[in-house]
Amino acid sequence: MQFIVLDLEWNQPMTFQVGGYRAAHGKLLFEMLQIGAVKLDSQLQICDTFNQLIQPSCYFRIHPHIRKITQITEDDVADAPLFTEAYNSFNNWCGEDSVLLTWGCDDISVFDQNIHYFGCQQPLLPVYDMQQYFSQLIGSPKERKSLKSAMEYYQIDPNEDKSFHNAANDAYYTALVFAHMEDPEKVLSFPLKARTLVHQDRRKRTTLSVHRASRGPAAVIKTQFAQKTPCPVCGRLNPLSVGYVKQGSDKYTALAKCESHGLYYARLHFYTDEQKVRQAERVTALIEEQNKAYVSTKILQWENKLSAQTQEKERKKQVREQKKRDNSSGETT
Numbered sequence: 165m166q167f168i169v170l171d172l173e174w175n176q177p178m179t180f181q182v183g184g185y186r187a188a189h190g191k192l193l194f195e196m197l198q199i200g201a202v203k204l205d206s207q208l209q210i211c212d213t214f215n216q217l218i219q220p221s222c223y224f225r226i227h228p229h230i231r232k233i234t235q236i237t238e239d240d241v242a243d244a245p246l247f248t249e250a251y252n253s254f255n256n257w258c259g260e261d262s263v264l265l266t267w268g269c270d271d272i273s274v275f276d277q278n279i280h281y282f283g284c285q286q287p288l289l290p291v292y293d294m295q296q297y298f299s300q301l302i303g304s305p306k307e308r309k310s311l312k313s314a315m316e317y318y319q320i321d322p323n324e325d326k327s328f329h330n331a332a333n334d335a336y337y338t339a340l341v342f343a344h345m346e347d348p349e350k351v352l353s354f355p356l357k358a359r360t361l362v363h364q365d366r367r368k369r370t371t372l373s374v375h376r377a378s379r380g381p382a383a384v385i386k387t388q389f390a391q392k393t394p395c396p397v398c399g400r401l402n403p404l405s406v407g408y409v410k411q412g413s414d415k416y417t418a419l420a421k422c423e424s425h426g427l428y429y430a431r432l433h434f435y436t437d438e439q440k441v442r443q444a445e446r447v448t449a450l451i452e453e454q455n456k457a458y459v460s461t462k463i464l465q466w467e468n469k470l471s472a473q474t475q476e477k478e479r480k481k482q483v484r485e486q487k488k489r490d491n492s493s494g495e496t497t
């Protein structure tokens with residue numbers, strides 16, 4: 165088996181509202197501009213490199229932000245092969261019995277979306293996450309360290325002629341990090357699956373619904389309105405993962421999970437409208453970060469918050485009851 169370290173650069177539409185992005189039916193969030201990869205021999209030495217620019221089919225203007233960080237210009241990619249051709253030559257270069265290594269899951273999600281969008285037949289080789297393995301090695305499995313900080317950790321100095329944010333150079337640096345890791349083969353315990361990329365606005369999309377709250381928060385929280393909430397992306401109703409935590413005088417937030425779109429907040433806000441009617445407004449909003457470690461930490465934190473709040477309520481209740489008892493015993497004597 166051969167290790168291939170992969171890095172990509174990609175472009176994004178100038179705006180997600182018009183033109184190319186809509187023409188792509190919202191199915192191509194980022195269009196790949198460059199594939200950079202290095203092949204390692206059994207001694208984990210770099211034995212071959214792959215560096216291919218890709219001609220855009222969808223977003224012809226390179227976003228200024230992307231141009232600034234990658235230094236890739238429209239002229240650079242004008243005569244490059246189209247995605248399908250670039251992908252096929254990458255696969256041929258990789259050969260069979262190879263696995264891909266990347267730093268984090270972003271590259272693979274973008275790659276996967278491009279492969280689907282351009283209708284390529286050949287599936288991507290298996291991919292493993294060096295970033296997760298690195299976090300594990302340094303004893304903070306929940307953190308996502310940058311490639312640069314891993315290089316600092318192993319005292320790898322960047323070359324002056326190899327700038328970052330160039331797929332070929334980043335792949336090269338990632339390979340150096342890999343060669344420094346202890347038990348590098350253990351990276352195979354960290355398989356990666358592509359995430360479905362959804363545009364920020366859609367990911368942040370919220371649902372909003374209002375419900376008469378004549379019976380007060382405690383009663384409303386028990387209703388289906390509060391307990392089964394719609395996923396902000398697809399609208400499917402999901403039960404809560406962790407119940408409502410009070411946040412401020414009239415606000416309550418819970419966590420729920422959609423099988424397809426991940427973890428989201430369900431928030432209730434109680435207020436009195438212009439007709440002096442008490443209302444509960446329910447908003448659901450997808451949580452930005454959806455990686456597994458983040459989601460499980462978030463759930464754990466929420467459970468802790470909730471149980472702290474429940475305990476505090478219980479404690480106050482006992483204090484009140486004690487006071488009542490004290491008062492009534494005071495009255496009888």
Ligand SMILES: [Zn+2]
Nearest residue numbers: 395398422425
């Ligand atoms: Zn959903």
